[in-house]
Amino acid sequence: MKLSFAAAMLFGFTVMPVHAHGPTPKKVDESIALAAAPQAVWKQIQDFGAIAHWHPSVKQSSASKGNENGSVRELTLAGGVLKESLDEYDPQNRSYSYRLDTENVEALPVSSYSATITVQPAASGAGSQVAWIARFYRGDTGNYPAENLNDEAAVAAMTAFIQSGLQGIKDAAEGR
Secondary structure: OHHHHHHHHHHHHHOOOOOOOOOOOEEEEEEEEEOOOHHHHHHHHOOHHHHHHOOOOOOEEEEOOOOOOOOEEEEEEOOEEEEEEEEEEEHHHOEEEEEEEEOOOOOOOEEEEEEEEEEEEOOOOOOEEEEEEEEEEEOOOOOOOOHHHOHHHHHHHHHHHHHHHHHHHHHHHOOO
16 A cells, blocks of 8 residues: 555656746846946946936936935836835945836836946946846746746846946047
8 A cells, every 4th residue: 555655656756747936036147348447437327316318218217315325216117107115325335226116117128127237347447347237037837927027038128228228338438
């Protein structure tokens, strides 16, 4: 009887259906080289609430409390408004980290994200390197997301947003 039970259990475990388990976190890690000193680049992007000044996809932006941790900024994109909170602000290392507070999948097809922008001297010693890293989940965190809210859509949208922002930083810092 014990042998039959063990065999039945083993058989049951081997033919159990496999179910999707939901989303896995995604990451976009982009950088750009600039022909401008790190301090000049930092001056262009240091104001957490002023992203609309250099990011071509952001039509309007504002922030409460300026650059203090916990500040909240609103970004108006073509598809609507996003709210983000500043988690860490480090002017000595020319870096800040922030996260999504209020999702809007019409504006950006992700359900949550955290990101960090850092300005460093270029490895060659001339100019700067700006790195922008984001970790996020797709817009629909269910097991069977619509095509416009799946992993591929989230990665494509976040990559385009970051690359556009990096080009905007480059243009602003290099006087274009």
